[in-house]
Amino acid sequence: MKVGIMGGTFDPIHIGHMLAAEAARDTYDLDEVWFMPSHIPPHKEDAGVTGLMRLEMTAEAVADHPSFRTLDWEVQRGGVSYTVDTVRELRDTYPEHEFSFIIGADMVAYLPKWNRIEELAEMLIFIGLNRPETKLSVDELPEFLRQVVVTAEMPLIEISSTLIRDRAASGLSIRYMVPDRVYDYIVRSGIYAVQP
Numbered sequence: 427m428k429v430g431i432m433g434g435t436f437d438p439i440h441i442g443h444m445l446a447a448e449a450a451r452d453t454y455d456l457d458e459v460w461f462m463p464s465h466i467p468p469h470k471e472d473a474g475v476t477g478l479m480r481l482e483m484t485a486e487a488v489a490d491h492p493s494f495r496t497l498d499w500e501v502q503r504g505g506v507s508y509t510v511d512t513v514r515e516l517r518d519t520y521p522e523h524e525f526s527f528i529i530g531a532d533m534v535a536y537l538p539k540w541n542r543i544e545e546l547a548e549m550l551i552f553i554g555l556n557r558p559e560t561k562l563s564v565d566e567l568p569e570f571l572r573q574v575v576v577t578a579e580m581p582l583i584e585i586s587s588t589l590i591r592d593r594a595a596s597g598l599s600i601r602y603m604v605p606d607r608v609y610d611y612i613v614r615s616g617i618y619a620v621q622p
Contacts, residue, residue: 430459432528439487440604442585449580450528450553462497464507477501486607510546525550531562547574594618
């Protein structure tokens, strides 16, 4: 089975994440996309809400898609979530699967700084998706990464988790920026101070 891994903080997960996953699935005929919220991402500040809540929001987001699922491995493991450790565990657990890792264009440029990137690049390919604010280019990457980064086109949409949190903090609506089930979860749980 061909599986795309969609990692991230998902604080909160939004329609941009969903569009990226679907674009990668379509472009590379992925059988499934597994969404894996990180516990503590190595390149960002701690998330504003708990790992469990981000995991629950992610599960709500993917619930209606037959090819999307959620993995709780990084949240359950705790500590800093290094992709290389997770991918090694995935390959050990599912040796028959072929894995790729789905990332935005901003993360493609950041790949050389990832923890044990040479080791990770031997285990999978990266599917880089164009984002409105970042032109996707592999030209500046080291040769070993240029060989394992492929690209996919997705609808350009200027939505980020930071924008959503900022809007919510300002009392502005975030409806339709996140999947409906995620919006309902946010309102129900009272996170991000969103008012219905």
